[in-house]
Amino acid sequence: MALNGIQIFKLTPKKNCKECGCPTCMAFSMKVAQGAMKIEQCPHMSEDAIASLSEATAPPMKTIKIGTGDGEFTLGGETVLFRHEKTFVSKTRYAVALCTCMDDAAVDAKIKEIPKVDYERIGERMYAELVYVNCSEDADAAKYTALVEKAAGIGRTLVLGCTDPEIAKAALAVCKDSKPVLNGANASNYEAMNAVAAEAGVVLGVSGKDINELYDTVAALEKLGNKNLVLDVTGADLKETFANAVLVRRAALKDQDRTFGYPSIVNTVKIAKGDVHMQAALASLFTMKYGSIIVMEQMTYAEALPLYGLRQNVFTDPQKPMKVEPGIYPLNGADENSLVVTTVDFALTYFVVSGELERSGVPLNLVINDAGGLSVLTSWAAGKFSGNSISKFIIENVEPKVKCRKLLIPGKVAVLKGDLEAKLPGWEIIVGPREAVQLVKFLKDMQA
Amino acid sequence: MPFNQKPQKFNAKINTVTIGSGDKTVALGGNSTFPFYSFDAPTENTAKVGVEITDMGLEGVSEGIKAYYEGATTMADIAKKAAAMEGADFVALVLEGGDPNGENKSVDELIAIVKEVADAVDCPLVVEGCKNVEKDAELLPKVAEVLQGRNVLILAEKEENYKAIGAAAGLAYNQIVGAESAVDINLAKQLNVVTTQLGVNAQKIVMNIGSACAGYGYEYVVSTMDRIKGAALGQNDNMLQMPIITPVASETWGVKEASASEADMPEWGPQDERGIDMEIMTAAADLAAGSDAVILRHPQSVATISKMIKALA
Numbered sequence: 001m002a003l004n005g006i007q008i009f010k011l012t013p014k015k016n017c018k019e020c021g022c023p024t025c026m027a028f029s030m031k032v033a034q035g036a037m038k039i040e041q042c043p044h045m046s047e048d049a050i051a052s053l054s055e056a057t058a059p060p061m062k063t064i065k066i067g068t069g070d071g072e073f074t075l076g077g078e079t080v081l082f083r084h085e086k087t088f089v090s091k092t093r094y095a096v097a098l099c100t101c102m103d104d105a106a107v108d109a110k111i112k113e114i115p116k117v118d119y120e121r122i123g124e125r126m127y128a129e130l131v132y133v134n135c136s137e138d139a140d141a142a143k144y145t146a147l148v149e150k151a152a153g154i155g156r157t158l159v160l161g162c163t164d165p166e167i168a169k170a171a172l173a174v175c176k177d178s179k180p181v182l183n184g185a186n187a188s189n190y191e192a193m194n195a196v197a198a199e200a201g202v203v204l205g206v207s208g209k210d211i212n213e214l215y216d217t218v219a220a221l222e223k224l225g226n227k228n229l230v231l232d233v234t235g236a237d238l239k240e241t242f243a244n245a246v247l248v249r250r251a252a253l254k255d256q257d258r259t260f261g262y263p264s265i266v267n268t269v270k271i272a273k274g275d276v277h278m279q280a281a282l283a284s285l286f287t288m289k290y291g292s293i294i295v296m297e298q299m300t301y302a303e304a305l306p307l308y309g310l311r312q313n314v315f316t317d318p319q320k321p322m323k324v325e326p327g328i329y330p331l332n333g334a335d336e337n338s339l340v341v342t343t344v345d346f347a348l349t350y351f352v353v354s355g356e357l358e359r360s361g362v363p364l365n366l367v368i369n370d371a372g373g374l375s376v377l378t379s380w381a382a383g384k385f386s387g388n389s390i391s392k393f394i395i396e397n398v399e400p401k402v403k404c405r406k407l408l409i410p411g412k413v414a415v416l417k418g419d420l421e422a423k424l425p426g427w428e429i430i431v432g433p434r435e436a437v438q439l440v441k442f443l444k445d446m447q448a
Numbered sequence: 449m450p451f452n453q454k455p456q457k458f459n460a461k462i463n464t465v466t467i468g469s470g471d472k473t474v475a476l477g478g479n480s481t482f483p484f485y486s487f488d489a490p491t492e493n494t495a496k497v498g499v500e501i502t503d504m505g506l507e508g509v510s511e512g513i514k515a516y517y518e519g520a521t522t523m524a525d526i527a528k529k530a531a532a533m534e535g536a537d538f539v540a541l542v543l544e545g546g547d548p549n550g551e552n553k554s555v556d557e558l559i560a561i562v563k564e565v566a567d568a569v570d571c572p573l574v575v576e577g578c579k580n581v582e583k584d585a586e587l588l589p590k591v592a593e594v595l596q597g598r599n600v601l602i603l604a605e606k607e608e609n610y611k612a613i614g615a616a617a618g619l620a621y622n623q624i625v626g627a628e629s630a631v632d633i634n635l636a637k638q639l640n641v642v643t644t645q646l647g648v649n650a651q652k653i654v655m656n657i658g659s660a661c662a663g664y665g666y667e668y669v670v671s672t673m674d675r676i677k678g679a680a681l682g683q684n685d686n687m688l689q690m691p692i693i694t695p696v697a698s699e700t701w702g703v704k705e706a707s708a709s710e711a712d713m714p715e716w717g718p719q720d721e722r723g724i725d726m727e728i729m730t731a732a733a734d735l736a737a738g739s740d741a742v743i744l745r746h747p748q749s750v751a752t753i754s755k756m757i758k759a760l761a
């Protein structure tokens with residue numbers, strides 16, 4: 001909620017002393033409103049005025065950083081509720097849960113399992129970025145600290161789920177340098193937890209028995225000077241958790257209520273314990289609606305493949321298409337003698353086409369060239385998927401590596417056949433089907 | 449200062465469209481909030497879950513699905529088991545064998561299957577064509593004709609064949625018209641406009657605004673649904689107030705993450721699990737964005753998604 005010039009003017013000392021370089025306080029206020037100058041450039045502003053101004057001009061949702069180095073992640077900082085309004089900026093991060101309530105064998109199995117999912121999809125590394133270490137009621141400091149140390153061994157950023165200030169302190173002593181989140185403040189312990197988090201210099205997670213108590217506790221923590229928070233919106237059941245997640249985000253972004261202007265934690269283990277399929281459904285639901293950190297019992301390929309794909313889609317810039325890197329992608333065990341197929345670098349087209357090509361089982365080399373990240377017809381119309389661009393790429397990059405001299409082009413650009421034959425001597429240009437779904441049949445017929 | 453919870457009230461709502469006949473019906477739509485926002489206003493109808501079966505029987509389905517249908521030898525058997533699935537609200541029969549680029553089954557052959565299925569179950573039915581616009585223009589009016597009185601949802605007319613299908617389903621045989629467009633709010637609206645211009649009652653249209661599998665350009669689905677619900681509720685646009693149905697299974701089971709065998713991709717683990725989660729996660733995202741009904745294939749997905757919907761109501 002930016003202030004206008006008049007509102008800012010009311011806060012200035014109205015001396016017109018020109019020390020800020022402006023002829024009048026009014027002129028200065030106008031510049032501040034436009035963002036051309038900063039309020040601190042007036043040496044005579046009162047502390048109160050600066051505080052109320054920075055409050056009014058602060059973004060509606062704070063950006064919170066957790067972790068260090070490769071494990072540093074930015075949460076929050078969102079400005080819109082729907083992705084078509086503006087890009088969502090901070091991706092949802094997923095945490096696999098460990099608990100002192102698990103036996104050693106189960107913990108060891110999980111610790112072995114977590115690093116197994118680690119792969120790349122359209123230039124992005126996909127893995128469980130966080131590990132949630134839960135301290136159950138009956139655990140003591142020694143037991144919890146031992147588990148935290150074990151978890152830290154995987155090298156993922158930790159979220160400590162612990163409501164006992166003494167135990168939390170002991171655990172932070174062994175891991176605070178990696179900047180974990182301490183998720184454990186509530187209405188009854190927030191003062192002590194705040195001191196522990198502040199001393200360790202880590203982000204504090206806050207929860208409440210309902211949304212009102214959560215609100216009051218956040219307000220109380222802010223009063224103690226802590227604005228380095230995440231809000232655990234997990235309620236007693238799914239319905240309450242979903243309501244909390246939406247209401248917190250909506251209050252911050254739509255109603256400008258900054259007390260709720262923090263990232264969220266959704267713990268699916270609490271509301272769907274033992275039901276990995278329900279947790280999968282909820283991971284998707286809360287990726288769509290406002291979970292900053294989502295805690296799950298497992299992240300195997302079954303969860304990761306759909307979830308990371310979904311996240312990659314939801315958090316793309318609506319103005320900027322996703323592109324695939326140019327290159328030769330051998331499919332179905334293709335070698336240098338396998339058929340060459342080409343299409344555009346628009347990620348959606350690439351995925352649909354490569355999926356169909358894989359389904360055909362026919363070994364082939366899929367060649368992708370920079371076509372502006374547009375669909376076949378659009379990039380052809382824009383001159384980015386042309387006889388020139390294709391032939392140049394083939395001569396420079398494909399001919400040195402691939403012996404086969406047969407090139408399959410999309411049916412929608414059949415018009416390029418003649419041009420390509422002229423520009424690529426020795427190549428047989430084959431016009432493929434217009435739609436990707438017809439590829440399997442087309443390739444099988446070709447083989448026959 | 450305590451938290452001031454401000455509900456988001458709309459003076460508009462999504463149409464309620466009922467499919468099925470007799471005492472076995474389901475109501476789609478009817479809500480005046482964003483999906484699952486029951487804290488803003490009470491939920492009129494919860495989202496519904498359909499079970500997909502196809503004229504191709506159990507060909508090509510995953511192990512877990514095959515196991516569920518074990519012992520079913522005829523389409524009638526398969527339909528009965530689908531209708532009995534835990535969490536199922538309706539059955540969706542896909543006539544994929546009609547595709548001229550595939551099996552190219554004749555209209556007569558497919559109509560016989562439609563009749564067999566319809567006779568076997570009394571639950572609400574959705575019948576989907578083969579996606580080929582010419583074949584569907586021939587096939588779906590026949591489907592609408594033979595199922596008169598069952599109040600089925602015919603999926604779907606498209607821009608290219610809405611006259612034939614929309615008129616047969618919506619006017620001649622009084623069924624529910626499914627209007628399919630390709631993930632674009634303007635195309636969705638345009639198809640509803642021209643369909644109502646044929647004389648089809650707007651209250652008898654259900655939209656398939658286009659679907660995608662999670663990870664496959666899914667952002668277009670999210671934004672199209674967000675915008676459609678926003679316009680339907682926020683601007684009271686009555687050409688976008690039709691409930692949305694999303695065939696999920698047909699998108700998700702074909703992608704390599706769900707279809708690759710464990711032998712080909714050992715590190716990915718069991719194929720059935722991957723297929724289930726791809727279906728579940730895509731369906732949950734569809735429902736969060738605005739689908740009033742989803743069509744799924746695996747019994748585990750149907751049970752989980754149905755449970756999630758009920759827990760959110």
Ligand code: SF4
Binds near residue numbers: 016020023025026029
């Ligand atoms: S320095 Fe401050 S008081 Fe002086 S003219 Fe500028 S705004 Fe006014």
